[in-house]
Amino acid sequence: MTSSQTSVSLSIDGNQVQVPEGTTIHKACESAEINTPTLCWAENLTPVNVCRVCVVEVEGNRTLVPSCARPAEEGMVVHTDSERVRHSRRMVLEFLGSGVDLDQATPLHEWIVRYDADITRYDQPELPAAVIDEPIKIQDDLYIRDYNRCVLCYKCVEACGDDAQHTFAIAVAGRGFDARISTEYDVELPESACVYCGNCIGVCPTGAIQFKTEFDLRLAGDWRPDQQEITRTVCSYCGVGCNLEIHTQDGRIVKATSPADHSVTSGHLCVKGRFGWTYVQPST
Amino acid sequence: MTDLHFTDDRADSTEIEAVAAAIGNETVVVVDTERLIRGGTERRHQSRHLLLPALHALQRAKGWITPGGLNHVADVLQVPPAEAYGVATFYEMFRTVDPGHSESVTHVCVDAACQIAGSDTLGDELAAKGTAVHRSPCLGQCERAPARFVQGVGTPDEVPADSEPLVFHQQGDPSLRLLKRIGVVDPGSLDSYRSNGGYVALDRAIEMGAAAVLDAVADSGLSGRGGAAFPTGVKWRAVAAEEGCPKHVVANCDESEPGTFKDRVVMENDPFSIIESLTIAGFATSAENGWIYIRGEYPLAAARLEAAIDQARNAGLLGPDAAGSGHTFDIEIRRGAGAYICGEETALFASIEGFRGEPRSKPPFPTTHGLFGQPTAINNPETLLNVLDIVALGADEYRSRGTEKSPGTKLLCLSGRVANPGLYEVEFGTSLGQVLELAGGLTGSSELRAVLLGGAAGSFVGPESLGLPLTLEDTRNLGTTLGSGVVMAFTTDVDMTPVLIRIAEFFRNESCGQCVPCRIGTQRQHETLVQVGRIGSITADRRQLVDDMARAMADASICGLGHTASSAVSSALALGLIGGTT
Ligand SMILES: Cc1cc2nc3c(=O)[nH]c(=O)nc-3n(C[C@H](O)[C@H](O)[C@H](O)COP(=O)(O)O)c2cc1C
Ligand code: SF4
Ligand code: SF4
Ligand code: SF4
Ligand code: FES
Ligand code: FES
Numbered sequence: 092m093t094s095s096q097t098s099v100s101l102s103i104d105g106n107q108v109q110v111p112e113g114t115t116i117h118k119a120c121e122s123a124e125i126n127t128p129t130l131c132w133a134e135n136l137t138p139v140n141v142c143r144v145c146v147v148e149v150e151g152n153r154t155l156v157p158s159c160a161r162p163a164e165e166g167m168v169v170h171t172d173s174e175r176v177r178h179s180r181r182m183v184l185e186f187l188g189s190g191v192d193l194d195q196a197t198p199l200h201e202w203i204v205r206y207d208a209d210i211t212r213y214d215q216p217e218l219p220a221a222v223i224d225e226p227i228k229i230q231d232d233l234y235i236r237d238y239n240r241c242v243l244c245y246k247c248v249e250a251c252g253d254d255a256q257h258t259f260a261i262a263v264a265g266r267g268f269d270a271r272i273s274t275e276y277d278v279e280l281p282e283s284a285c286v287y288c289g290n291c292i293g294v295c296p297t298g299a300i301q302f303k304t305e306f307d308l309r310l311a312g313d314w315r316p317d318q319q320e321i322t323r324t325v326c327s328y329c330g331v332g333c334n335l336e337i338h339t340q341d342g343r344i345v346k347a348t349s350p351a352d353h354s355v356t357s358g359h360l361c362v363k364g365r366f367g368w369t370y371v372q373p374s375t
Numbered sequence: 376m377t378d379l380h381f382t383d384d385r386a387d388s389t390e391i392e393a394v395a396a397a398i399g400n401e402t403v404v405v406v407d408t409e410r411l412i413r414g415g416t417e418r419r420h421q422s423r424h425l426l427l428p429a430l431h432a433l434q435r436a437k438g439w440i441t442p443g444g445l446n447h448v449a450d451v452l453q454v455p456p457a458e459a460y461g462v463a464t465f466y467e468m469f470r471t472v473d474p475g476h477s478e479s480v481t482h483v484c485v486d487a488a489c490q491i492a493g494s495d496t497l498g499d500e501l502a503a504k505g506t507a508v509h510r511s512p513c514l515g516q517c518e519r520a521p522a523r524f525v526q527g528v529g530t531p532d533e534v535p536a537d538s539e540p541l542v543f544h545q546q547g548d549p550s551l552r553l554l555k556r557i558g559v560v561d562p563g564s565l566d567s568y569r570s571n572g573g574y575v576a577l578d579r580a581i582e583m584g585a586a587a588v589l590d591a592v593a594d595s596g597l598s599g600r601g602g603a604a605f606p607t608g609v610k611w612r613a614v615a616a617e618e619g620c621p622k623h624v625v626a627n628c629d630e631s632e633p634g635t636f637k638d639r640v641v642m643e644n645d646p647f648s649i650i651e652s653l654t655i656a657g658f659a660t661s662a663e664n665g666w667i668y669i670r671g672e673y674p675l676a677a678a679r680l681e682a683a684i685d686q687a688r689n690a691g692l693l694g695p696d697a698a699g700s701g702h703t704f705d706i707e708i709r710r711g712a713g714a715y716i717c718g719e720e721t722a723l724f725a726s727i728e729g730f731r732g733e734p735r736s737k738p739p740f741p742t743t744h745g746l747f748g749q750p751t752a753i754n755n756p757e758t759l760l761n762v763l764d765i766v767a768l769g770a771d772e773y774r775s776r777g778t779e780k781s782p783g784t785k786l787l788c789l790s791g792r793v794a795n796p797g798l799y800e801v802e803f804g805t806s807l808g809q810v811l812e813l814a815g816g817l818t819g820s821s822e823l824r825a826v827l828l829g830g831a832a833g834s835f836v837g838p839e840s841l842g843l844p845l846t847l848e849d850t851r852n853l854g855t856t857l858g859s860g861v862v863m864a865f866t867t868d869v870d871m872t873p874v875l876i877r878i879a880e881f882f883r884n885e886s887c888g889q890c891v892p893c894r895i896g897t898q899r900q901h902e903t904l905v906q907v908g909r910i911g912s913i914t915a916d917r918r919q920l921v922d923d924m925a926r927a928m929a930d931a932s933i934c935g936l937g938h939t940a941s942s943a944v945s946s947a948l949a950l951g952l953i954g955g956t957t
Contacts, residue, residue, distance in 0.1 A: 141890045275457045
């Protein structure tokens with residue numbers, strides 16, 4: 092921030108904060124060391140502001156506003172921990188927990204505790220709360236889709252589409268509670284436009300899309316993230332220079348990712364970097 | 376060469392011809408060297424607004440949208456098939472699964488007015504006779520409950536009741552402003568419209584100039600009739616102030632709020648009035664593009680508007696130098712395909728643009744970022760209709776009716792247990808009781824239980840509110856709303872529990888699904904009411920849950936659908952209409 096014209100000053104939970112114009116409220120909170128949950132937001136994707144877990148109260152606004160997408164404005168008075176904010180965050184987490192399997196959505200676990208969300212109170216006698224209830228889609232050897240874990244954050248759609256891959260193999264289909272991530276007519280992935288870049292896996296926050304290697308290890312009860320090693324390297328297939336993070340467990344590669352803040356990839360890869368490591372080790 | 380990937384399914388000649396007839400032979404030519412990335416993405420967005428008309432053509436041709444048909448449209452318009460499928464599955468009128476027959480489908484309304492008029496039985500009877508029946512949300516014919524709409528396969532859609540003569544109880548009443556031509560004018564004739572005062576206002580507007588029209592609209596105190604009551608003058612001035620890019624005016628004729636049918640009656644019986652007033656809006660805001668987005672279940676209204684636009688264009692009232700104004704203005708019609716949410720202004724834009732009808736976050740507002748991201752003034756047709764009188768009479772004379780804060784008159788849709796359901800025009804400030812009298816008083820047990828004001832997104836009031844003056848300020852003070860002008864009466868013989876369960880189901884079905892509070896909240900609210908219906912009362916913890924959900928939906932949802940999804944339910948609980956006495 093160079094001149095006063097390009098910066099705005101706002102109050103967040105009583106602290107005066109100054110940020111460059113165009114900064115989101117969420118980023119402004121970060122700069123004031125106020126931790127705000129996000130789910131559908133990611134550094135490398137356009138904000139869709141659909142999950143509403145990041146809502147904050149801005150004085151003068153009738154409803155709460157999504158901090159991940161709303162730019163900070165001069166003179167804004169923001170509350171991130173009011174009763175209204177806590178209530179809505181709690182309910183968003185309860186709603187998600189009542190309908191979606193959040194076992195592998197690790198960041199959410201801490202917030203469920205923080206906001207005191209009771210995800211069990213939606214089941215009623217003889218009327219369990221409706222859930223997605225779709226069989227797990229295992230259509231190839233590379234990755235699986237388990238939409239019972241999907242929170243419909245749109246991240247995979249964005250990564251497959253305008254924000255990274257420009258393949259548009261998957262989109263949201265249906266409406267309301269019946270909305271789903273789907274290929275056209277739900278055709279299997281190998282029949283669809285999918286090019287197996289795995290960028291959808293890279294952004295999925297819940298494990299709804301995951302490497303087949305990870306899925307199989309989890310199924311066998313042998314998925315041990317705390318015992319995994321991450322080796323940073325550069326993809327050897329072409330000259331672009333994508334940074335790779337090779338995750339290994341017991342000396343075997345279990346998945347490949349790329350850092351979201353890497354200048355070349357923004358976290359996105361192609362099929363070779365993502366899955367082209369089987370030659371390094373004999374298949375099991 | 377294209378980057379798109381298609382499955383092997385191919386369209387047959389019926390489908391290809393139907394699509395060509397609907398959108399012309401327009402195809403996106405993708406140059407050999409051009410990758411869809413960037414340049415190509417931009418280019419194909421230019422024709423994507425033809426997706427909805429093309430999907431209509433496929434649905435009509437086969438009774439469902441086949442994978443081959445979808446591939447063809449996706450290829451012609453260069454839309455990724457997965458996205459086209461996402462759009463097709465968004466709408467109630469489109470099928471993406473083979474129904475196994477190619478007969479027309481009869482939609483039977485199951486919303487409140489029709490529900491209490493026995494639509495369930497009607498649906499069962501029709502089905503027993505072998506008719507393909509689809510249970511539908513409000514069809515916008517609540518005065519004809521139980522209502523039907525027939526979706527044709529290979530034949531035009533039709534509404535059985537359209538062949539019956541118009542029923543309009545106020546015909547000839549000299550105090551009418553907005554409805555003065557209903558039943559009087561020939562809706563198919565521009566000459567008849569002119570001889571009934573038509574196009575006087577447009578001539579006057581051109582004489583006054585755009586700035587004076589904007590002043591008159593602002594001075595009149597006119598506020599939006601689509602539900603949110605936003606000052607029209609403020610909206611129009613904001614669009615008029617935008618310069619240097621194409622601008623749009625849109626008539627929001629999606630009319631899907633349960634209990635609402637006012638716009639349909641006007642479009643069917645006085646279509647030129649909407650064209651004239653939209654032209655004035657274009658003139659005042661210097662927008663060249665007019666759009667009418669009309670719900671798919673209104674075939675007669677769409678046909679009459681289409682015919683009226685043709686006549687107006689032939690008479691030089693639309694097109695370059697429209698009506699000698701020196702301003703170019705033309706109007707295009709778009710048919711919706713069954714989605715309440717597409718009445719929300721930003722969802723409506725997305726729908727026209729060929730995307731899923733998902734609302735966008737505001738700000739930015741439509742006045743700067745509207746249709747195709749360009750400045751747009753979007754109004755309800757009733758709002759537009761008022762402009763004719765404002766321009767012709769002047770703001771002062773216009774304000775001589777109604778109250779200081781609610782000037783003018785209001786269209787009300789009377790339905791439910793009243794003797795003469797139908798459309799009425801009353802002066803703002805008329806009491807609820809007087810309005811019910813105007814509609815011939817109550818039927819059923821003749822003893823009032825509750826009135827639903829403002830539609831499913833509105834709220835219930837009890838008999839103690841019969842004296843309520845129907846104005847924006849008085850309804851707001853009472854915590855209710857006039858919304859889209861719904862006044863639906865329920866007498867003591869009506870079991871309110873199924874009515875409330877259905878209202879909850881309506882929101883559950885109509886949520887676009889984008890945001891968590893509404894997508895899951897409306898589902899849980901419905902489940903909770905089903906449970907209340909089963910056990911016949913509401914426990915303290917369920918009551919707490921309903922309130923908790925209501926607050927989060929109202930506070931944290933993206934759009935008005937989620938914000939109001941609990942309002943009728945909450946008011947019904949407060950009045951003790953369901954869940955036992957409180
Ligand atoms: C779920 C939902 C449905 C709506 N449906 C309609 C509709 O059918 N017609 C309409 O005019 N406005 C509708 N609105 C309101 C529009 O968003 C918008 O406010 C209106 O068209 C503006 O016109 P006005 O200022 O003339 O009222 C709806 C809003 C929501 C949230
Ligand atoms: S792997 Fe890549 S192309 Fe396939 S669905 Fe995921 S993001 Fe799209
Ligand atoms: S699959 Fe994952 S990334 Fe995609 S919408 Fe669901 S939770 Fe989000
Ligand atoms: S409130 Fe409901 S209808 Fe509106 S954007 Fe959210 S999910 Fe869609
Ligand atoms: S993180 Fe802001 S709405 Fe999802
Ligand atoms: S048409 Fe049935 S309630 Fe409106």
